[in-house]
Amino acid sequence: MKRLTGWFRSRSLRSRLAMLTAAAVAVAIALSALACWFIVRDRLYEQVRQNLATAPYNPIGPGSNTRSLDWPKANCGTSAAEALTTTQANNSKLFGSSAGPGGRGGFYQWNSQLETDDGSTVCLPIGATKAINATQGDLAALGFAPNQAVYRSGTYVGGAPAMVRVSLFTDGTGEKFILLTASSTQTVLNSLQQLELILLGVAVFGIIGAGVTGRLVARSALKPVDRLTDVVEHIARTEEVGNTIPVHGDDEIARLSSSFNSMSTALANSRDRQTRLIADAGHELRTPLTSLRTNVDLLIRSNDTGRPLPEATRTKLLGNMKAQMQELTLLIGDLLQLSRPDSPKPGQNPTVVALHEIADRAVERARLRGPGLHFDLAVHPWYVHGDAAGLERAVINLLDNAVKYSPPGGTVEVALVQGRLTVRDHGPGIPADELQYVFDRFWRSPSSRQLPGSGLGLSIVAQTVRDGGGEVSLGAPPEGAGTLATVRLPGQSDRPE
Template sequence: MTGPLRRVRALPLRSRLALLVATAVAVAVAAVAVACWFVAREQLGNQRDETLRSAKVDKDYLAELYGYCTSASKLPPQPYTAMTVQLIDAQGTACTAPDASALPVTGADLAVVRGEQSGALHSETDADGVDMRVFTYPVTVTVSRGPGQPRAEIDLGVSIARPLSEITKPLSTLAWVLLLVSGIGVVGAGAAGLWVARSGLRPVDELTEAVEHVARTEDLTVRIPVEGEDEIARLSRSFNSMTASLATSRDRQAQLIADAGHELRTPLTSLRTNVELLARSDETGRAIPPDDRRALMSSVKAQMTELAALIGDLQELARPDAAQPGPLQVVALHDITRAALRRARLRGPELTITEDLAPWYVRAEPAALERAIVNVLDNAVKFSPSRGTVDVVLHRGRLTVRDHGPGIPADELPHVFERFWRSPSARQLPGSGLGLSIVARTVQQSGGDIALAPARGGGTEAVISLPGAPQPPPDGA
């Protein structure tokens, strides 16, 4: 059984569907044909038996047949040509007309003659080997004992028989007709199943061709026409959505690479120029003035710092799990903000950074969340004037970082969270243009949101809102 199943599974899907339909139709047609044949046999057999039971042979003919059998008197032609008539006496002696084949006498027939049964119905084979259906019933026949003698009544049994071929031949013909019709039905069902399979699987063929085309050419612009609301249509929509997402992802990847190349080119070009100046000074022996050399080395150091920050941001965005948050846990947002403030104060020692942090617990990835807050504070430090103030307030999950710098023009606010976007006024300041993009992604992964807006009295206000989480139990509780 395993071998045929393995061969069936190796067939194409449309062939398996056509085979399945043909098999199902064959089973159904066979069941109907067999049921029809048995019903027809039963009905024809009941009708034949009822005909035998209701048939009565004329008593005058029976008296003449008895006289023929006992005294060899002349027997008139038999009027019953469609059936065999046989007389049976109490001793079991049977008598039939000369042109009829004798039927065997059974115990049931003798019981009828003796009056023990009202009738007997059975199947027998006559003297010529023909299968017959026989019905025996009792009859009293008045016969003559001879010239001058009174007539006497004799109890006999009459067997009426009809050949079984009257039923078997039509049934055989019906069987062949049903077999032919069933075969035509199965073949037609197989053809219809193959046609239905081809029509139904045409969208699957189109999907297969599209997938093979994408695999061969990497062309993600291919779309499959969607018709209807069935499973195939859903599959087509899913494929179209998948290719659209892949195309968008590839475009973003290409854009990221292009933007990264553009952003890396500037510090690398400047760094190369400065290094070449230092190398030329050493090769030619023409010393660079000390002040210029110090400025040149400061520029190299700043460019190296900027390049390292840019590479770090690119690594953060290029991580395979960048789109998926790490393991989330309940953390104290006020403690994470306080740690980020310590780092921010080191980067802007001349600034006054105030804090008002109310306890608040959130569900987030601690390292990513701290990095996001550090990026927001770095922006505030970077754009704050010398000896300026940065105000940090945390109240009921709303973290506000407000600087007193020049602010962000209204037409630039929609672009601040885009990758590599930098305000024209900030292009001379260190940064990669990726910080706020990373912040937005981290905050969204934690279920919150971030917004930048002009602050009253000047400057920019960054607001991070994060949903609260149950406070974790103390250690050892």
């Protein structure tokens, strides 16, 4: 069995589908043929039984009297075979002058005979040409009521098949006999044999046709799979993601094709984003690296020529180099945050995070970066599921932007109410036509490019909030100047158990 299963699995999908189709059709044809054969058999035997039911329960005939007969000396024998021999040699009347049941010429469709109540003697009517083989179970008919009978399978003397009706016969003297009435079933058997051959032929041709049809159906059904395979192999050879295949209909193959197209498009978009990220990162790294190289070259040339720089100039260069190194460190950290493959996703390893505590810590850090600013804090308890470090980084980025663009002595308003975190500054605000770009990587407003930053802070905020199942927006406050950042995260005010 294991070898057969292994052989089947080693076949191609098209061959397996064709074989399964042929097997299913073969089983259906076999079951239909069996049902047909049994139905026809039962119907034919029912017709034979109905024929037997019309046979008379009195085989003597009108005006006959068993007392006047030489019973059981004429046409009788100790067995059905001997009784048949006797009646063939005896031309005298036994049950009347007319051809009785089973008499000469086979005028009736049945044959009858009598058997004594002890089963020792069988008697046949005059002219009988067939005798029925009796069984020991026939003696049960002695307890039957008039016109009561049972039916059984039996044979004639010589082995021909028949259906036998067993009933009770009482003669004029009150003596009881067993009446056997039989009808040949040879025609039924011949018809069933012919039907078997016909059904077998139909089954063979049906299975062959099913195999051919299954092969054609498999070839047609798997064409989309072949196209999908070709595209996958092409992508594997050339690494050209983004190729798609046409989709027709809404069946499983169409769904598979649509899923592949979505995956291919997603891979292409991911590669495009990676390419843009590398290009943007290279562009952003080039500026501080160029400035660092210029300052280092200036210091080296001053040292090589023996003409030291003025102390104030040297101090300024070192300060600029430190600031550029900090900018590089910040930029590299932002890039690592954006490119982490293990960023938490909703529903994966959820951790209960107290968002109000994160907001408090972030505000304390922001106070150090904006010592001249006033922070208006209104934070209420709110617990969410997410990455604590990532959420804290996102809140700090929002506060850094508020600190960066707040005027000296300005106020930064921070509120957390029912999962809605808002950070508002009173700075110059963001032009309406630039709001659509604020969450793009490396995007910086033309009016703020002279300020420090890499343009990745808000991208990190958007990614972290989306990973936590929330949403973030940035816009103008309902009234007054400045910028209002809003973060909504699903959670609850009480700590979950």
